[in-house]
Amino acid sequence: MTTVIARTVTRVVVPFILLTAVSLLFQGHNLPGGGFIAGVLTCTAFALVYIIYGQESLRTLVGGSEPGDGVLTGLPGTYARLFAVGLGVAAGAGVVSTALGYPFLTQTVLYLSDVPAVHALTELPGIGTLEVASAFVFDVGVYLVVVGGLLTIVSVVGRE
Amino acid sequence: MSHPAHVVVAPLLVALLTAVTTLLARSFPRLQRGLSVLGGVGYAAAVAALAAAVTGDADGYIVYALSGWDAPFGIVLVADALSAFFLIIAAIVGVAALVFSVGYLDRETAALSYHSLFHFMLVGVTGALLTGDLFNLFVWFEVMLMASYVLVVYYSGPEHTRAALHYTVLNLLGGAVMLLAVGGLYAVTGTLNMADMAHRLAEGAVDPAPVLGLSALLFTVFALKAGIVPFQFWVPDAYRAAPAPVTAVLAGVVKKVGIYAIVRVYFTVLSAGEVALDLPFVAGDSYLAFFGPVMFAMAVGSILLGGVGAVNQPDMDGLLAYSSIGQIGFIVLPLAVAATAPYGGSLMTFAITAALVYSLNHGLAKGLLFLSSGVTRRAVGSTDFADLGGLSERDPAFAGAFFLGVLALIGIPPLSGFFGKFLVFDTGVRAGSTPVLALALVGAVFTVAYFSRAWNRTFWGDPVEYDPQPRLVAVLAVLAVGLVVVGVGFEPVVAGAEAAAEAAVNRSGYVDAVLEVGA
Numbered sequence: 001m002t003t004v005i006a007r008t009v010t011r012v013v014v015p016f017i018l019l020t021a022v023s024l025l026f027q028g029h030n031l032p033g034g035g036f037i038a039g040v041l042t043c044t045a046f047a048l049v050y051i052i053y054g055q056e057s058l059r060t061l062v063g064g065s066e067p068g069d070g071v072l073t074g075l076p077g078t079y080a081r082l083f084a085v086g087l088g089v090a091a092g093a094g095v096v097s098t099a100l101g102y103p104f105l106t107q108t109v110l111y112l113s114d115v116p117a118v119h120a121l122t123e124l125p126g127i128g129t130l131e132v133a134s135a136f137v138f139d140v141g142v143y144l145v146v147v148g149g150l151l152t153i154v155s156v157v158g159r160e
Numbered sequence: 161m162s163h164p165a166h167v168v169v170a171p172l173l174v175a176l177l178t179a180v181t182t183l184l185a186r187s188f189p190r191l192q193r194g195l196s197v198l199g200g201v202g203y204a205a206a207v208a209a210l211a212a213a214v215t216g217d218a219d220g221y222i223v224y225a226l227s228g229w230d231a232p233f234g235i236v237l238v239a240d241a242l243s244a245f246f247l248i249i250a251a252i253v254g255v256a257a258l259v260f261s262v263g264y265l266d267r268e269t270a271a272l273s274y275h276s277l278f279h280f281m282l283v284g285v286t287g288a289l290l291t292g293d294l295f296n297l298f299v300w301f302e303v304m305l306m307a308s309y310v311l312v313v314y315y316s317g318p319e320h321t322r323a324a325l326h327y328t329v330l331n332l333l334g335g336a337v338m339l340l341a342v343g344g345l346y347a348v349t350g351t352l353n354m355a356d357m358a359h360r361l362a363e364g365a366v367d368p369a370p371v372l373g374l375s376a377l378l379f380t381v382f383a384l385k386a387g388i389v390p391f392q393f394w395v396p397d398a399y400r401a402a403p404a405p406v407t408a409v410l411a412g413v414v415k416k417v418g419i420y421a422i423v424r425v426y427f428t429v430l431s432a433g434e435v436a437l438d439l440p441f442v443a444g445d446s447y448l449a450f451f452g453p454v455m456f457a458m459a460v461g462s463i464l465l466g467g468v469g470a471v472n473q474p475d476m477d478g479l480l481a482y483s484s485i486g487q488i489g490f491i492v493l494p495l496a497v498a499a500t501a502p503y504g505g506s507l508m509t510f511a512i513t514a515a516l517v518y519s520l521n522h523g524l525a526k527g528l529l530f531l532s533s534g535v536t537r538r539a540v541g542s543t544d545f546a547d548l549g550g551l552s553e554r555d556p557a558f559a560g561a562f563f564l565g566v567l568a569l570i571g572i573p574p575l576s577g578f579f580g581k582f583l584v585f586d587t588g589v590r591a592g593s594t595p596v597l598a599l600a601l602v603g604a605v606f607t608v609a610y611f612s613r614a615w616n617r618t619f620w621g622d623p624v625e626y627d628p629q630p631r632l633v634a635v636l637a638v639l640a641v642g643l644v645v646v647g648v649g650f651e652p653v654v655a656g657a658e659a660a661a662e663a664a665v666n667r668s669g670y671v672d673a674v675l676e677v678g679a
Contacts, residue, residue: 080186081184084180084183084184087180087183088180088184091176091180104169104224104227105227106227106228
């Protein structure tokens with residue numbers, strides 16, 4: 001079904017999509033982007049591979065178990081677990097602050113220039129202020145939920 | 161914000177973490193069921209702790225700024241007696257339904273997503289009852305509804321899919337309307353925080369006319385959630401399609417969230433608004449004076465349509481669903497009286513107390529009856545009256561529990577329902593309103609009529625084949641004992657309901673409690 005053009009373009013485009021997705025994920029805590037949109041973008045890459053190369057190639061790529069009889073076995077089962085883990089990460093990112101005595105979902109930012117050990121690094125030309133936002137953990141959770149959820153839908157519906 | 165009172169967010173977190181862990185434990189069904197029930201018990205404990213904290217608090221308000229962003233800019237959770245009262249209803253009915261579903265549903269199918277979704281539904285309910293932000297209320301409604309969509313289609317047969325499709329489409333429409341109304345209110349008042357909105361309305365800083373129109377739009381959404389006529393049409397099909405424990409929660413808890421939203425938004429928040437109206441039946445300038453006659457008309461419709469519909473239903477689920485429509489009328493009726501009473505006066509407080517006590521009674525009794533319908537389905541294989549009969553001989557304990565639930569809804573002393581109905585009638589007497597009394601009387605007669613029929617067709621007559629379900633009946637027995645306990649030990653219950661009603665009409669207390677946090 002698929003043409004040489006489609007297969008070649010997919011080969012070229014998929015890494016770029018994934019790279020854009022990751023960059024959106026990393027800047028999401030204070031710039032346009034975030035876990036949701038990065039997750040959707042990642043799914044388009046997987047969906048492209050799925051459409052052009054078929055489900056089997058995706059399975060070798062991701063490394064899911066053999067498909068079984070049930071609804072959520074094989075690859076969909078892997079995706080569904082990803083979804084659950086992501087939910088746990090996102091919820092956990094909110095709960096950690098309560099354990100530290102702050103309200104639920106409280107976030108903070110660590111500026112690397114304030115950390116003595118890596119202070120010199122931030123003074124290098126072209127690096128500037130580096131920050132580590134705790135909201136990133138929450139974003140990763142959202143990312144996993146979106147990727148897991150959408151891919152479960154795509155693969156289960158695709159199998160029927 | 162030196163001491164964030166985590167007790168406020170505790171019920172929400174317990175339900176959320178249970179939902180996530182049950183999802184993760186999907187491959188271990190036995191562990192998953194254990195976690196699920198444990199989470200339910202933990203939820204009840206967290207609600208009890210919250211209720212105790214609210215009762216013990218000097219002001220009766222505990223405000224919790226999520227993420228540490230204070231009101232009116234951040235989203236706050238506000239726990240007061242009103243939230244606590246509804247949370248207690250949710251905890252009792254929710255835990256009973258959860259334990260019931262462990263014994264009731266097919267274990268393999270339930271392992272897939274049932275337990276997780278059930279707890280997500282509780283998350284939505286809890287968030288809606290606690291939030292102090294209008295847009296956040298919309299979000300929690302959606303959380304609650306999204307879980308319920310999947311739970312309604314649980315059996316996934318043709319008729320279940322059809323019912324769930326109608327239910328989903330209607331509620332998506334409702335969600336869109338709600339978003340429109342909330343967005344409009346934001347545009348007009350410039351705030352989404354409910355306390356800030358009340359504050360601005362009271363100050364007169366806002367044009368009151370569009371607020372009334374938008375709040376009327378919002379009212380239709382709450383009425384849709386609560387299943388009040390003319391927004392009741394989704395109720396019978398959805399209740400027939402969903403598994404019995406889900407229906408128990410939908411009727412016992414999710415409907416009550418609609419009632420809570422009406423009380424919170426219209427009595428606490430928007431009651432500050434005044435606009436001159438020249439409409440028939442509307443006496444006075446406050447928004448509540450406008451909503452009073454509207455609610456009265458809806459209560460009339462609900463009680464009559466629910467009663468007439470329930471009398472000739474061919475099956476128990478249908479009868480109970482129409483009965484829910486009628487009983488919700490009994491909750492809206494005193495609210496209508498309250499809306500036309502002077503703000504913060506004794507009649508308003510008394511009428512809201514009546515509505516709250518009736519909500520509690522209906523939650524417990526209707527939960528019990530919907531679970532009974534589940535027992536019937538399991539034991540006989542059908543809930544059609546044509547296939548039923550003589551169950552009182554087959555299983556006296558089951559019949560006794562069902563009978564207590566029926567008596568509670570009819571309103572026989574010493575059960576909880578007696579006080580519920582008594583307070584509704586007393587509201588009518590205190591208001592000196594003949595139409596209210598007449599309507600309550602008609603509704604009471606209908607209740608007796610359709611439940612007599614249900615009882616005759618199910619428990620008397622020629623006995624049918626019956627497969628006993630002692631573990632399921634045990635859950636019913638606990639709820640039935642609860643009905644008696646609430647009725648016999650009524651003092652603390654009515655005290656709690658009174659405190660909740662006072663919190664509902666204490667607008668300045670609510671505004672001060674929420675907004676001073678930022679000061």
